[in-house]
Amino acid sequence: MQGLTATGTLVLDDRSSPWASVESTVPAEPASDTPERRRAAWMAAAQAGDRRAYERVLADSVALIRAVARRQGVAHDQLDDVVQETLLTVHRVRHTYDPTRSYDAWLAALASRRAIDGMRRSGRQAHREVGDERAVALHPDEQDASAESERAQQARRLRAAIDELPPGQREAVEQLGLKELSLNEAAARTGRSTGALKVNLHRALKALRGRIHGDD
Amino acid sequence: MADPRAHDRLIAALGAELAPVRRLRPPWLRTLGWLAVVAAIAVILLDRYGSAPMLARWAGAPDLGWAGLGAGLTAIAAAWAAFALAVPGRRTTWAWLPLAPALLWIGASGLGCLREWVAPATHVASAHEAGDCVFFIIGFSLPLSALLIALLRRACPLRPVLTAVLVGLASAAASASLLEICHAFDAAATDLLMHALAVAVVVALNAALGGRLLSAHVRRAA
Structure with a gap:
């Protein structure tokens, strides 16, 4: 949408002055510079091997991943685990991102999957812990060890x-x-x-x- | 609660490991790649059996042609949907794409059974001959499924079982449309039942094995 607006301005300016088209390329940049587009551009650069862009887009992704994980119902103390798992997944599948599409939707799908995995794992762990507590309670030598x-x-x-x-x-x-x-x-x-x-x-x-x- | 700097450390480590990657091609292009293999098999079969008997069957009984077309379109739609679903962030509604062509395929095959007369250059298959159809469909579906799964493993199918079901549908439908080239039997309840059985076996095998292969791949991506 913003891209369209910028192009519209460019056409109008073009008619008023021959220099306008040169000048209007400058404001066109920030117009496309919404946080999401910035992330998409960074990820596209990261796919080509730009380390700075990559570290920026990952740092920028942390808050988004946390928000997705929270929405999925991940417990507060598990949020950071989901963030880390998702960052590792992003790293492994970064070639699947298509820069013409939304980076946030791509990231949210990965984060949501990792959040579900995390909740399943902690569910299993909680199940194991109950069993182990009973085992400890039933173990007579535990106190003497x-x-x-x-x-x-x-x-x-x-x-x-x-x-x-x-x-x-x-x-x-x-x-x-x-x-x-x-x-x-x-x-x-x-x-x-x-x-x-x-x-x-x-x-x-x-x-x-x-x-x-x-x-x- | 993890150390707040843990994220920064991980990001720095991942940054240090960064290498340029070859971007995944768009789903439609990857679908075309798989279809090229199906087309190559079709060319070999046409070379062996010729197109005349198939065209004579279709001219005499258009429902056979519609069923073949439905199967071909189902293969294209299911493969495209599988490749789209394997890209994170794409909508699950892609899975419905093969529904319309599948209805054409099933509907036209079913209508063929209601015909009172037997289509030209065919006869009604014996149970043994209908059994051959099962082997043909399963035999061609397995390598086509394996190829699709191998291609999909380069992507990241976050819904592995649904994707595998589409893989099964795509390869079974592609095999059924290839069978059309050398299928000298008219649509009949026994034959249709055998085709349905073969498609069900291929889809179920894919859902079980292919789903497992794809989900192991997605888990490893963590």
């Missing part, structure tokens, strides 16, 4: 949880977390980029947090 053996048990559980991670994530935890290598060392050893390692570590820690909290 020394802090030492409890720690050992926790370490075993963590190890088992790490073993269940997908290979890329496990590798990131092992190299960066357990062997305490630097990002560059780990990248050299695994042949992955530092960015990929960071993303994998991030995902792994999230998965482990979910698992350990679910088990406690």
Whole structure:
């Protein structure tokens, strides 16, 4: 709509002065610069590899994702998880965005799907927690267990949880977390980029947090 | 509550990982790509069987032609809808696109059964021959479905089962229209039943397996 208005002005100006067409290209820019169009333009640039535009559009997307997740009924303390999941999804499927269409609608569809996934997961986790509480209550040795053996048990559980991670994530935890290598060392050893390692570590820690909290 | 800076850190990490991507082509163009494969199969079949018997059947009994046209249009519409639904943000109403051609396909096939006379250059299929139709439809549908699913996995089908149902419908309808080239049997209740059975098997297989393949793909995108 705004594009049409700008073109209309351009035609009128064109008749009044030969310079008007040059001048009118300048106000035409801000006219198309609504926040949504700006995001669409940034994402289009990101698809071509523009990192600054990409970081801007992702930062701009956080509030939108939160709004979608809230509308879907995601609990307040889960909102940030949905934001992160959605940002990772945006990263993986950024090639599916068509710059001639609405960026917000594209993002909202991804956020809404991740919000539903998140609610399902936390529903399952809540279900597991009930079972585990009962198991703890029924366990006679729980109170007697020394802090030492409890720690050992926790370490075993963590190890088992790490073993269940997908290979890329496990590798990131092992190299960066357990062997305490630097990002560059780990990248050299695994042949992955530092960015990929960071993303994998991030995902792994999230998965482990979910698992350990679910088990406690 | 996550660390408020966690988002910034993740955004920076994703930014560091950014590489240029090849944009997904529009759904209509991707549909054309898949249809090109269907058309290539049609050319091979026409080369083998010729178009004369098919045209003679259609001239004698236009309902057979309408059913074939309905099947072809259903394949186009269902494939287009599947490719559109695989792009996040597109409306679910796309799923209704194949409804009208499917009604033409089913309606014309059903009307053929009501004819009192047998169409030229055909005979009413025996149970064994009608069984061959099932194999033809399923046999051609499986590779066509596999191709569609492989193409759709490059996109992001957020409604995997619905998309897979459309994949099944598209490939079954495409196979049914290909069958029209070498189908020397007149529309009859047994034959029609076998076709319906084959289409149902293909759609159900896709909903179960294809839906699973596509949803695993969408989950991994997280």
